[in-house]
Amino acid sequence: MSPRWRYSLIGLVALLLCGVAAAVFLHNYERGSEDITLPAYGEPTYNPLFALRETIRRDGGKAESRRQLDLPSMRLHPGDTVLMLDDPRLLTPTQVDDLLEWVQFGGHLLLRAPDTDEALDGDTNNLLQRLGVVTHDALARCQKWQVPGQESHQEFCTGHRFALDGSTRVERRWGDGNDDQTVAWARLRYGAGRVDVLGEMDFLLNGENDGDTGLRDLPHRDLARLVLAPNYGKGTVHLIYAMEMPSLWKTVIKRGWPIWLPLLLALLAWLWARSQRFGALLPSPREERRSxxxxxxxxxxxxxxxxxxxxxxxxxxxxxxxxxxxxxxxxxxxxxxxxxxxxxxxxxxxxxxxxxxxxxxxxxxxxxxxxxxxxxxxxxxxx
Structure with a gap:
């Protein structure tokens, strides 16, 4: 057989094998698509109210995120809304007076009820005391929330509960039982404005992949609009997600270990190399005894x-x-x-x-x- 026919035969056999392999692959596999939710990166990793801010902006409203409450730079107007995640008892007396003065002229303030703390609850000038809200250590019970066309939801299953001493007019309340001694959500009237106190705000946060859907769920978005209803679409919504700044050393230890751990190991290795050794690792050189x-x-x-x-x-x-x-x-x-x-x-x-x-x-x-x-x-x- 001539080389030309031999090479042609080899090429034909290789082409046949490739065709058989392709037929087997197409017979056993089929093309499909799968949606995979990627982990969050960037601002959503440290701003739990990022999804709420973007939702308000897409609805045509104005929303701004802030790490701390800075009233001079915020320049609040009567139609604005302020939502704070952290403990409102940590506010200074000046901040409490300024917030209440702003609410009195038409502002809308949303707070999350904290747990009971004798050291903080005893301050008569804190924001909750001024609003007639008393912290309570009662266990949270789920509240039924039904949206037309959607499955029944259970809300406020976690968080803290609080009570009202009656010093402030209540416009809306969502109690835990028939006696309504403990409240999961209350909307208080203060002058021309309103203050909403919620036992939890998980439904306002970014959705996670571990079952906490957050604003990804339609009933949660409906409840969020209900909570933000008084000034929704009128002014700017200021979202304060971290009033209490974490400790610098705690942040360095918790998040900076990829940098400080290798540096610490390098420092220990350098100290070990430079330290005095106990016991001769090498024999001492013999001293010359003659000239x-x-x-x-x-x-x-x-x-x-x-x-x-x-x-x-x-x-x-x-x-x-x-x-x-x-x-x-x-x-x-x-x-x-x-x-x-x-x-x-x-x-x-x-x-x-x-x-x-x-x-x-x-x-x-x-x-x-x-x-x-x-x-x-x-x-x-x-x-």
């Missing part, structure tokens, strides 16, 4: 003891010749008797004395060794 001169003398004695005296003489002779090459290069270039005569003439020494110094002494003749080394040192020093 250099002692080592040289000991080496010479060892060579002399083992009959290596010519090595000692040769070392001194090489030292002399090295200086001779620097000081009298002409004499150093010679050899034999000519070199001896040149050295003697240069040093003004007898020729016999120079020849004696340049002769290698016998191995066991200590006297001759010392004499020749002495002469070489003298000659070296005189160059």
């Amino acid at each position: 250099l001169l002692e080592h040289v003398r000991a080496s010479g004695e060892l060579l002399h003891r083992y009959g290596k005296a010519p090595l000692l003489y040769d070392a001194v002779r090489q030292s002399f010749l090295a200086r001779l090459r620097r000081r009298a290069p002409v004499a150093a270039a010679l050899s034999g008797d000519a070199q001896a005569h040149a050295i003697a003439e240069h040093l003004q020494w007898p020729i016999s004395r120079v020849q004696t110094a340049l002769q290698v002494p016998p191995s066991r003749d200590d006297t001759a060794l010392r004499e020749r080394i002495r002469l070489l040192i003298q000659m070296r020093n005189q160059l």
Whole structure:
């Protein structure tokens, strides 16, 4: 079979296999779509009233979100609405007076009932005391909420309950039972304005993925419009979602751990590397117990003891010749008797004395060794 037909056959088989694989895939699978709710990011992660603000804006109203209550910058008007999530007992006396003065001329204030606290409830100038609202530790009971065309809902199943002392006129109330001693929601008249106190505000918050639908549920949106009804569409709705700022250290520890934890580990590693170690990890270096001169003398004695005296003489002779090459290069270039005569003439020494110094002494003749080394040192020093 020619290469052309062989390659054509291989290509045909590969195309057939691809067709079979595609047919099997299309037979076993079909295209479908699925809606997946992605987790929130950005402002909805820290602003629980983000969905309410966007809903009001889409309805054509004006809404602003704020972390703290700032009355001078808010510039409230009689047709505005203020909704606060945090404990209203944390307001300063000046803020309480300004809010009540604004409500008295047509403002609408929404508050969430807090839990009982003797330290905070004892303040006669707090906002709840001025409105005749008394905190109560009764257990919350679900309230039925029915919207035409929708399934029945249960609202105010959590949160706190409160009571009214009768000092403020009640326009609307939603009690817990027949006796109505505890209230889940009340709308109070204060001058020309209104104050709504709610046992909980979960239906006004952003919807979560764990079953808390928030404003995603139609009955919750209907109840939100009922709560915001007095000034809805008239002025600006100010949503205060975090009056009490969290502690800086608490925020750093809770949310900043991806940064401070590696830095802390790096700091501990650096401290460990720089700290003093107990116990030697490496052996201490041996200290030198002798001077250099002692080592040289000991080496010479060892060579002399083992009959290596010519090595000692040769070392001194090489030292002399090295200086001779620097000081009298002409004499150093010679050899034999000519070199001896040149050295003697240069040093003004007898020729016999120079020849004696340049002769290698016998191995066991200590006297001759010392004499020749002495002469070489003298000659070296005189160059």
